[in-house]
Amino acid sequence: MFTDSVKLKLSAGNGGTGIVAWRREKYLPKGGPYGGNGGRGGSIIIKSDPQIHSLDSFRNRRLISAENGRPGAPNNQQGRSGKNLILKVPCGTLIRDSETGTLIYDLTEPGEEFPLCAGGQGGHGNTFFKTPTNRAPNKCTPGKGGEVKSVELELKLIADVGFMGFPNAGKSTLLSKLAAIEVKTGAYPFTTLKPNLSFIEFDDFSRIYIADIPGIIPDAHEDRGLGLSFLRHVERSSTLIYVIDISGEEGRDPYQDFLTLRAEAEAYSPEILKKPFLVALNKVDKGNEAHLEAFKEAYPFPKETLFEISALKEEGLSPFTEKMRARAQEGGKKYH
Incomplete structure (x- = not known):
C-alpha cells in the first residue's frame, strides 16, 4: 500500500528529575549539597530523505515518543539526556497541525531537518540552589515535560x-x-x-x-x-x-x-x-x-x-x- 497521508501524535521526551544528595566523605566534615541535575528529554526532528518515497513506515504508528532524560545522580552527576528521535520522510512532505490544518513546515530539500517537538528541560538538583546564605538547600525540581503535538504528514511528490x-x-x-x-x-x-x-x-x-x-x-x-x-x-x-x-x-x-x-x-x-x-x-x-x-x-x-x-x-x-x-x-x- 502506498501511504501519502498520516496523522500522528508526537511526544518529545520529558526532562529527568534533579535529586537531593549530600557530600559525605572522610576528612570532609563540612560536606554539602551534592545532587545533580536531570538530563534533558529527547527532541523529535523530522528529516527529509531522498531514498524514501512514501509514508508507509508510519502507516501503523499513531503515537511516537522520544526518550526521556535520566534523573540526576549523587556527586553532582547530571543525568543522561534522552536521545533525539529523527523521523525520516520523503522530500515533498508537508507537516500540518491536525486540529487547525495550519502548515507548520514544508520539507522540499534532501537532508532538510525541522525540530518539531522540543525535549523537556531537566530538573535541578539541590546543588543548583546552594547560595552563600543557603549552604544546605534540601530541595530539587522535577524535569519539564516535552512538547506534545498532533500533526498530519502529507506527501506531495516532487517531479518536473x-x-x-x-x-x-x-x-x-x-x-x-x-x-x-x-x-x-x-x-x-x-x-x-x-x-x-x-x-x-x-x-x-x-x-x-x-x-x-x-x-x-x-x-x-x-x-x-x-x-x-x-x-x-x-x-x-x-x-x-x-x-x-x-x-x-x-x-x-x-x-x-x-x-x-x-x-x-x-x-x-x-x-x-x-x-x-x-x-x-x-x-x-x-x-x-x-x-x-x-x-x-x-x-x-x-x-x-x-x-x-x-x-x-x-x-x-x-x-x-x-x-x-x-x-x-x-x-x-x-x-x-
Missing part, C-alpha cells in the same frame, strides 16, 4: 513532469517506454494504484523527473476514485502532460476527456492550469482518424502542444520527449 489521464489512457505504458522502468500495466481501471516516480536521463546527463499519477475520473476533486491521490501529487509538477486515449476504445469522447481533466484540476487548484502543458494523443496505432480529426478541430490551444504517439509501438516518442524536456525547463525547478 506529471502525467494526467483517465484510467487506461496509457500513462504507465508511456512512462515505462520513456524511463525504461517496469510498471504494472493492463486493460482494466486503476492499474496504477500508487504514484510512480522515475526520470529520463539525456545524453548530456541532465534529467527530468516524471510522476505517473493514478487515473482520474469525474469529481476526482471530491476524492472520488483515487482522486486526491492524483491531485495532491500533480500540484508540484512544473509541467503537465495530458495523456489522452485517442482511440475511443473505452467508449468515451477523447476531447471531453481532455476537458474533464482540466476541469478537475481547476476545481482542486486553479494554479494547476497555469502550468506549462503538452497533450499526448496516445494509441494512434489503433487507427481511429475520426476521433483524431475531431480533437484537433476542437482543440483551442496552439497545435504545437499536440503530439500523436503510440506508447505501445514507441511511435512519435522522440519529438515528444524533446518538447517535454523544453517545457519542463520553462516551468522551472522550484523544488530542486
Whole structure:
C-alpha cells in the first residue's frame, strides 16, 4: 500500500528529575549539597530523505515518543539526556497541525531537518540552589515535560513532469517506454494504484523527473476514485502532460476527456492550469482518424502542444520527449 497521508501524535521526551544528595566523605566534615541535575528529554526532528518515497513506515504508528532524560545522580552527576528521535520522510512532505490544518513546515530539500517537538528541560538538583546564605538547600525540581503535538504528514511528490489521464489512457505504458522502468500495466481501471516516480536521463546527463499519477475520473476533486491521490501529487509538477486515449476504445469522447481533466484540476487548484502543458494523443496505432480529426478541430490551444504517439509501438516518442524536456525547463525547478 502506498501511504501519502498520516496523522500522528508526537511526544518529545520529558526532562529527568534533579535529586537531593549530600557530600559525605572522610576528612570532609563540612560536606554539602551534592545532587545533580536531570538530563534533558529527547527532541523529535523530522528529516527529509531522498531514498524514501512514501509514508508507509508510519502507516501503523499513531503515537511516537522520544526518550526521556535520566534523573540526576549523587556527586553532582547530571543525568543522561534522552536521545533525539529523527523521523525520516520523503522530500515533498508537508507537516500540518491536525486540529487547525495550519502548515507548520514544508520539507522540499534532501537532508532538510525541522525540530518539531522540543525535549523537556531537566530538573535541578539541590546543588543548583546552594547560595552563600543557603549552604544546605534540601530541595530539587522535577524535569519539564516535552512538547506534545498532533500533526498530519502529507506527501506531495516532487517531479518536473506529471502525467494526467483517465484510467487506461496509457500513462504507465508511456512512462515505462520513456524511463525504461517496469510498471504494472493492463486493460482494466486503476492499474496504477500508487504514484510512480522515475526520470529520463539525456545524453548530456541532465534529467527530468516524471510522476505517473493514478487515473482520474469525474469529481476526482471530491476524492472520488483515487482522486486526491492524483491531485495532491500533480500540484508540484512544473509541467503537465495530458495523456489522452485517442482511440475511443473505452467508449468515451477523447476531447471531453481532455476537458474533464482540466476541469478537475481547476476545481482542486486553479494554479494547476497555469502550468506549462503538452497533450499526448496516445494509441494512434489503433487507427481511429475520426476521433483524431475531431480533437484537433476542437482543440483551442496552439497545435504545437499536440503530439500523436503510440506508447505501445514507441511511435512519435522522440519529438515528444524533446518538447517535454523544453517545457519542463520553462516551468522551472522550484523544488530542486
